[in-house]
Structures are given as C-alpha cells and as structure tokens.
Amino acid sequence: MTQPIPHSELASHNTVASLWIAIDGVVYDFTEFAPTHPGGMAVLLEHAGRDGTEAYNAVHSPSLLKSILPASKQLGPLSSPLPRSPTSQPSPTRKPPLSTLISVNDFRLAAHSFLPPKTLAFISSAATDCHTHRRNSTAYSDITLRPRVLIDVSAPADLATTILGQPVSSPIFVAPTSLGKTVHPDGELEIARACRELGGVAQVISTSASFSVADVVQAALDHPSPAGQSQTADAGNVPVFLQLYVDKHAPNTEALLRSLTSGGSSTPNKIKGVFLTVDAPVPGKREADERVPSSPTPTPATTTPSDPSPTTTTTAAVTTPMATQLTPSADTKGSALGRLMASYISPSLTWQTTLPWLRSLLPPTVPLVIKGIQTAADAVRAMEAGADGIVLSNHGGRSLDTSPATVLVLLELQRCCPEVFERVEVYVDGGVGRGADVFKALCLGARGVGVGRGVLYGLGYGREGVKRVLEILNDELVTTMKMCGVTSLDELHPGLVNTRAVDHLVPDSLSEEHPYAKWRRSKL
Ligand code: HEM
Numbered sequence: 001m002t003q004p005i006p007h008s009e010l011a012s013h014n015t016v017a018s019l020w021i022a023i024d025g026v027v028y029d030f031t032e033f034a035p036t037h038p039g040g041m042a043v044l045l046e047h048a049g050r051d052g053t054e055a056y057n058a059v060h061s062p063s064l065l066k067s068i069l070p071a072s073k074q075l076g077p078l079s080s081p082l083p084r085s086p087t088s089q090p091s092p093t094r095k096p097p098l099s100t101l102i103s104v105n106d107f108r109l110a111a112h113s114f115l116p117p118k119t120l121a122f123i124s125s126a127a128t129d130c131h132t133h134r135r136n137s138t139a140y141s142d143i144t145l146r147p148r149v150l151i152d153v154s155a156p157a158d159l160a161t162t163i164l165g166q167p168v169s170s171p172i173f174v175a176p177t178s179l180g181k182t183v184h185p186d187g188e189l190e191i192a193r194a195c196r197e198l199g200g201v202a203q204v205i206s207t208s209a210s211f212s213v214a215d216v217v218q219a220a221l222d223h224p225s226p227a228g229q230s231q232t233a234d235a236g237n238v239p240v241f242l243q244l245y246v247d248k249h250a251p252n253t254e255a256l257l258r259s260l261t262s263g264g265s266s267t268p269n270k271i272k273g274v275f276l277t278v279d280a281p282v283p284g285k286r287e288a289d290e291r292v293p294s295s296p297t298p299t300p301a302t303t304t305p306s307d308p309s310p311t312t313t314t315t316a317a318v319t320t321p322m323a324t325q326l327t328p329s330a331d332t333k334g335s336a337l338g339r340l341m342a343s344y345i346s347p348s349l350t351w352q353t354t355l356p357w358l359r360s361l362l363p364p365t366v367p368l369v370i371k372g373i374q375t376a377a378d379a380v381r382a383m384e385a386g387a388d389g390i391v392l393s394n395h396g397g398r399s400l401d402t403s404p405a406t407v408l409v410l411l412e413l414q415r416c417c418p419e420v421f422e423r424v425e426v427y428v429d430g431g432v433g434r435g436a437d438v439f440k441a442l443c444l445g446a447r448g449v450g451v452g453r454g455v456l457y458g459l460g461y462g463r464e465g466v467k468r469v470l471e472i473l474n475d476e477l478v479t480t481m482k483m484c485g486v487t488s489l490d491e492l493h494p495g496l497v498n499t500r501a502v503d504h505l506v507p508d509s510l511s512e513e514h515p516y517a518k519w520r521r522s523k524l
Pocket residue numbers: 021037038039040043044047052053055056059060064065066068069179207208209210321322325340341344
C-alpha cells in the first residue's frame with residue numbers, strides 16, 4: 001500500500017468518472033468495477049468519496065472484496081478514520097426468550113416482535129395475493145394421516161439418510177435463502193454452524209447469500225460438532241450445496257463454479273452439488289416487500305438479557321444500501337429487496353442450452369439438481385435432460401401466485417410419471433411448518449424436505465435458534481413416525497397418508513394441453 005490518503009482527496013473522487021470508497025480504513029478505486037457491480041451502480045455512487053464500511057459489511061463478507069477486486073485497486077490507507085454515518089443502536093425490546101419457543105410458528109411470531117419491519121417484509125412476503133404461499137402449507141393439513149397402532153416403536157427412530165450421496169443426519173435440509181445478514185450479523189455462517197452441531201444437516205447456500213459460499217463452507221468445516229454426538233458426515237466433510245442463479249454475465253457463473261468445484265465434490269471444502277433455480281426468471285411481485293420502505297431510521301432492539309445469542313442487526317445496518325439503490329431509480333413499483341437482488345439473474349435459461357452448458361462446467365462427481373419444478377411434464381424433462389435431482393418448489397410462493405402447492409406437484413408426479421422417482425432424487429420445499437408435513441412429503445416419495453422461512457425466523461436467535469427450529473421439526477417428525485407405527489425412514493409409504501381431500505386438484509395427464517379447452521387464438 002502507498003501513502004495515507006487524506007479525507008479531502010477521497011472526497012474529490014465521488015463521481016462515475018472517478019469513484020473511490022473507503023472500507024475498513026482502506027481506500028479502494030471502484031471506477032471500473034461500478035458499472036458491473038451486481039447490486040447496481042447507484043449503491044456505490046451513494047458512497048462515493050465516503051466511508052462505505054457499514055453499508056458494505058451489511059451485505060458482503062470481507063473476503064468478497066479481496067477475491068473480486070484486483071489488488072491494484074487498493075489505493076492506500078485513509079489518513080485517519082472518517083466519521084461514519086450514524087448507526088442505529090439496539091435498545092431493549094421484548095424479544096421472547098429462546099427457551100419459550102416450542103414450535104416453528106412460535107419462531108415466526110417471535111420474529112415479528114423484534115426483526116426490523118423491512119427484514120420481516122423481505123422474509124415473510126410472497127407473490128401478489130399470497131395464495132400459493134398459503135396453499136403450500138394448507139395442502140399439507142388437507143392431507144391426513146393413517147395411524148397404525150399396536151406396533152412396538154420403542155426403538156429409537158433413525159432419521160439419518162443421504163442427500164445426493166452425502167450422509168446427512170436428517171431428511172430435513174436448509175433451503176437456500178438470500179441476504180442472511182438482514183436477520184443476523186453472521187447470517188449464513190450461523191446456519192452452517194447449526195447444521196454442523198446437528199451432526200450434519202444439509203445446507204443449500206444461495207448465490208445471493210450475504211457471505212461468499214466459500215466462507216460458509218469454511219464456517220461449517222471450522223465449527224466443531226458437539227462432543228459425544230455422532231457426526232453423520234465425515235469430520236472433514238460437510239453436506240453443503242450451492243444454489244445457483246445464473247448471472248446475466250455468464251463468465252461470472254463460470255468462475256464461481258470453477259472456484260467451488262475444482263477438485264470435485266470429494267474435496268472437503270468444495271460444494272457437494274449444484275441446485276439450479278429455475279422458478280424465478282423474473283422477480284415475483286411481492287407487495288409487502290414493495291410497500292415497506294427501506295428506512296435508515298433506528299429500529300427496536302434485538303437483544304435481551306435472557307437471550308444467549310442476541311441479534312444485533314438493525315434496519316439501518318441492513319437497508320441503507322437498499323434505499324440508496326432504489327431511491328435514484330424513482331421506482332413506481334415500490335422498494336422490494338427481492339426485486340433489487342434479482343437484477344443480476346439471467347432470464348434466458350433454456351433446457352437446450354443451459355443444462356448442457358452447466359454439465360460441461362461441473363466435474364462429473366458434482367450432481368446437478370433443478371430447483372423450481374412445478375409440473376410432471378417438466379419433471380420428466382429434467383429426468384430426460386440428465387438431472388441428478390429435482391426440487392419441487394415455487395420459491396415459497398414468492399414467484400408466481402396461484403402456481404400449485406408443492407405437495408400437490410409431488411402427487412402429480414406419483415400419478416403421471418412415477419418412474420421419475422426411480423431415476424432422480426425428488427425433493428420438495430414450501431410451507432413446511434411441522435414434522436408431520438415432512439412425514440407426509442416423505443411418504444409420498446420425497447427424499448428430503450427443504451425449509452426456508454422457518455430457518456430464517458430461527459436465525460433471529462443465531463445458531464441456537466436455527467438449531468432449535470430444526471430440532472423441533474425432527475422431534476415432531478419422530479413423534480409422527482412412531483404414532484404411525486414406524487421407526488425408520490425406509491418404512492414410510494403412501495399408505496400412511498390419505499390424500500382424498502386434494503386428489504381432485506391433481507392433474508392426471510402429462511399432456512401440456514388443457515383437458516377439454518382446445519381453442520387457439522390464431523384459429524378464431
Ligand atoms: C459500499 C460498497 C458496496 C455496497 C453498499 C454494496 C451493496 C450491494 C447490494 C445492496 C447488493 C444487492 C443485494 C445482494 O444480492 O446481496 C449487492 C450485490 C452484490 N455485490 Fe455489492 N456492494 C458494495 C460493494 C461491492 C464490492 C466491492 C463487491 C465485489 C468486489 C461487490 C459484489 C457484489 C456481488 C457479487 C453482488 C451479488 C450478490 C452477492 O453475491 O451478494 N459489492 N451489493
């Protein structure tokens with residue numbers, strides 16, 4: 001590094017022509033990088049000539065800067081610290097003690113008492129009228145159980161299984177979600193640590209996570225599993241997967257995949273598979289997220305003396321970058337974080353080009369899963385395209401409202417193309433709030449079940465909260481299994497559930513046509 005840079009000099013580089021920002025006491029030249037910044041240029045311009053430490057750290061990990069920006073863009077240390085924009089300080093609030101939360105719904109309600117409004121809107125929102133979001137969970141309650149009695153279930157239930165060949169301690173996995181820092185300063189790192197402590201729960205890490213995927217994998221590897229607890233996964237291996245959004249600028253995706261898979265999935269710090277998300281080629285219209293402004297005002301506190309793992313996230317820490325991104329666009333649609341984040345995602349993926357391209361980029365040992373399948377016809381297509389797995393998902397109802405509840409898609413596959421279950425691993429997510437929901441999905445052929453929002457509500461309490469949410473679901477699953485007369489996942493089968501109340505909603509043909517409406521506009 002060179003000579004210390006005075007404040008006055010930093011301040012003079014505050015335009016697109018010359019754009020400097022200080023982060024953690026070091027001045028960087030972002031002039032060339034700014035037009036390609038995946039979060040948009042406006043957010044960088046907002047901090048041009050100033051200290052951007054807080055805004056940067058709110059969404060990115062320190063290593064991102066070093067891994068993407070050439071060393072030549074590191075201009076030198078600031079001559080002395082700059083006053084940062086005022087931060088909102090946590091103040092006491094009524095955050096319920098973790099020990100009082102005994103269901104996933106308790107965590108959801110608790111989150112509403114302490115998470116900043118914008119964070120809550122981002123997490124809990126779903127597309128337009130939220131029908132799909134609701135039906136994802138109500139479809140589970142419409143399916144009833146068929147308990148079997150007088151069976152000895154004294155043996156401990158075994159939840160261990162494999163996901164894409166990786167040993168895991170439970171069929172419940174952490175679905176990929178973006179921007180973990182909006183909930184907890186250590187975001188996805190805390191989720192990774194919780195999964196590790198639970199003996200190897202699978203975690204799918206979002207391309208839009210607040211931390212780099214490599215950092216999350218490392219956090220899992222570095223974290224000890226509790227003494228005495230059996231570690232299903234090898235000590236030096238963790239069941240972490242990458243959720244992939246293909247970048248509009250394809251070389252970015254190619255570089256990401258190269259960095260995370262070279263050496264193959266058997267290398268401990270590499271990802272064990274790629275989940276390509278296909279249900280969000282354009283951002284969904286999430287009105288709650290659009291309506292709640294990104295406000296830099298102080299937020300209620302997230303710490304309490306009784307909470308061993310206090311959350312220190314504040315609205316200002318999280319949403320300032322978003323507000324600066326959105327304000328200049330004078331956007332009449334609203335202020336959605338989801339829409340802002342989707343700006344780098346390619347809308348031009350196809351069966352013909354994208355899958356062969358991705359397969360050519362991945363070592364043969366790294367499985368490819370398609371996340372966001374919503375019809376039997378597409379499940380067959382994914383199977384024929386050589387996918388190793390599919391996730392029946394509608395993005396938690398966040399993409400297209402009135403798309404089918406995912407457990408109904410599971411039934412559609414059983415009805416129209418049961419051979420898919422023999423050839424690819426079928427996963428499902430959306431609306432899972434109870435262990436009984438997991439049980440039903442597994443009985444209907446799912447190999448594993450993903451949880452999105454529930455884990456994020458747990459994350460409000462850090463790793464202990466994430467652990468608690470997953471433990472609650474595991475416990476409820478075991479209780480359901482034993483009430484239905486089984487103690488092992490291998491004993492589950494469709495006869496343990498009654499789907500009559502929803503069967504009329506399940507399509508009965510692979511045809512792309514409507515069963516009787518046959519008109520075409522061109523023929524009228
Ligand atoms: C003051 C500095 C910065 C601010 C306030 C900022 C803010 C943001 C925001 C708000 C997003 C969209 C939300 C998201 O998808 O996570 C974003 C995305 C992104 N930014 Fe930045 N950013 C800054 C600097 C940088 C730098 C220096 C790099 C790389 C060297 C970078 C790389 C990225 C990438 C790769 C994304 C895509 C999503 C992700 O991986 O998180 N940003 N940024």
